[in-house]
Amino acid sequence: MFNHLSASASRLGSPTLSTSKASVGLSAGEVWTWVFVLVGLSFYANILRAGPEGSPQLDPGSVISRIIDGGAFNIAAWAMLLLRARRVVPIGIASQRMLLGTIAIGAACCVPLRQATIVALAGSIVLLCTEPRLTRSGREAVSLLIGLVASMVWTSAYVLPLHAMAGILDAHIVAIMLQALGDSVSVHRNIIINHSGNIEIAVLPFCCSSFQLAAVSLAYLVTKLYLESPLRRPDLLWLGASLAASVILTELRLSILTTQNPEYLWWHDGPGVSIYSVSAVLLAVVFPWLATWRDDGTKGRVEGSATA
Numbered sequence: 027m028f029n030h031l032s033a034s035a036s037r038l039g040s041p042t043l044s045t046s047k048a049s050v051g052l053s054a055g056e057v058w059t060w061v062f063v064l065v066g067l068s069f070y071a072n073i074l075r076a077g078p079e080g081s082p083q084l085d086p087g088s089v090i091s092r093i094i095d096g097g098a099f100n101i102a103a104w105a106m107l108l109l110r111a112r113r114v115v116p117i118g119i120a121s122q123r124m125l126l127g128t129i130a131i132g133a134a135c136c137v138p139l140r141q142a143t144i145v146a147l148a149g150s151i152v153l154l155c156t157e158p159r160l161t162r163s164g165r166e167a168v169s170l171l172i173g174l175v176a177s178m179v180w181t182s183a184y185v186l187p188l189h190a191m192a193g194i195l196d197a198h199i200v201a202i203m204l205q206a207l208g209d210s211v212s213v214h215r216n217i218i219i220n221h222s223g224n225i226e227i228a229v230l231p232f233c234c235s236s237f238q239l240a241a242v243s244l245a246y247l248v249t250k251l252y253l254e255s256p257l258r259r260p261d262l263l264w265l266g267a268s269l270a271a272s273v274i275l276t277e278l279r280l281s282i283l284t285t286q287n288p289e290y291l292w293w294h295d296g297p298g299v300s301i302y303s304v305s306a307v308l309l310a311v312v313f314p315w316l317a318t319w320r321d322d323g324t325k326g327r328v329e330g331s332a333t334a
Contacts, residue, residue: 055112057120061128062107065150068135068143099245103170106251114164115157127153140182147175166251173244180240189231196229200280223286235276242272245310255318268313275305
């Protein structure tokens with residue numbers, strides 16, 4: 027009788043024990059939320075450290091100003107990542123591999139170097155790509171992380187020699203444009219000398235046409251995801267058009283800067299800066315919007331023909 031009671035008790039108790047064991051642990055959504063928060067803090071810590079003489083300005087006004095100066099599309103990308111954090115994988119307990127990867131990413135985020143943040147972003151991409159249960163939100167998170175790490179690498183000191191070469195090419199293009207307008211212009215590497223306007227400017231790596239291309243690509247991606255439009259092969263053509271428009275806009279601005287000193291001051295230090303920034307943002311948004319509008323039109327025609 028006692029044996030029968032003990033066996034019954036064990037049968038009744040075993041489901042409770044297994045249920046309690048299954049409920050212990052962090053969920054995958056919680057872990058990915060912490061990953062994105064840690065890497066995001068590391069990302070913006072790099073922006074704050076890039077203050078005057080490398081000393082971060084930690085008063086609220088300076089912090090907000092530098093975050094905004096870091097780029098509106100960067101802010102949008104991180105907001106989208108946080109919104110997708112709990113949906114990158116189906117509901118479930120975080121695996122041991124995920125927890126170990128999170129610890130490694132967190133350790134990289136603690137290192138106050140831009141390279142460490144790049145490593146943390148790359149580690150997040152690898153950890154996501156090796157997740158067998160990745161959802162659509164997870165794939166979108168991967169694309170956002172790739173855009174962010176590409177932007178950091180593209181604007182790092184390692185790529186500055188490439189941008190310096192692009193600055194030399196920009197200088198020659200601007201000289202050709204001004205000569206076509208009748209100005210007497212000469213070029214020495216990245217320096218444009220307008221003899222007619224009695225002005226010369228140097229196209230620095232941070233001002234050349236190639237420097238913003240990664241940011242334009244991220245803006246294209248963020249806009250497509252905001253419009254809830256999936257990325258397709260034709261988007262490569264639209265992205266190429268967006269990049270070309272960004273280059274043309276930069277060449278036009280450099281040409282205006284090199285005409286005369288008043289134009290330089292107005293477009294470089296005055297209201298022209300805001301006009302250029304707004305124009306760049308509009309160009310970055312209009313091409314993914316056009317791509318989405320064309321996709322919706324094509325889809326509507328296909329569905330209409332199928333119905334007919």
